[in-house]
Amino acid sequence: xxxxxxxxxxxxxxxxxxxxxxxxxxxxxxxxxxxxxxxxxxxxxxxxxxxxxxxxxxxxxxxxxxxxxxxxxxxxxxxxxxxxxxxxxxxxxxxxxxxxxxxxxxxxxxxxxxxxxxxxxxxxxxxxxxxxxxxxxxxxxxxxxxxxxxxxxxxxxxxxxx
Numbered sequence: 001x002x003x004x005x006x007x008x009x010x011x012x013x014x015x016x017x018x019x020x021x022x023x024x025x026x027x028x029x030x031x032x033x034x035x036x037x038x039x040x041x042x043x044x045x046x047x048x049x050x051x052x053x054x055x056x057x058x059x060x061x062x063x064x065x066x067x068x069x070x071x072x073x074x075x076x077x078x079x080x081x082x083x084x085x086x087x088x089x090x091x092x093x094x095x096x097x098x099x100x101x102x103x104x105x106x107x108x109x110x111x112x113x114x115x116x117x118x119x120x121x122x123x124x125x126x127x128x129x130x131x132x133x134x135x136x137x138x139x140x141x142x143x144x145x146x147x148x149x150x151x152x153x154x155x156x157x158x159x160x161x162x
Contacts, residue, residue, distance in 0.1 A: 058135025061097030080114035
């Protein structure tokens, strides 16, 4: 009977080692999961920041395209701005914008020559002014915007060279 008690006491030490190993494995899995969640949150925050940069780059491209169009109209240069790509800040590559302005026949949706201000304004405009814009936050992410005047129905697809 004494031998039985001694072997039972020896097993207690082995059991406590197994329990400690199991607890360490549970803690390791919990730490790995917490690290994975934290890393995922950092990636999502970076995506949100890049999306904002691309959105504002596209919005700036829209304003720049319309400004260039208006300058051309004031100079009696009826050419629409072609596909132009430039960084928002010349010191940096990104964020950057790309824009193009073109005229479109509202009835057929086909591209027409660059309309003058009289054709796109007033109570009965005869042409659509379509502004195609892309904003880039980096080499991979981009935001696409499409703006037109009140009657304009610009085609959903972008021009081939855009």
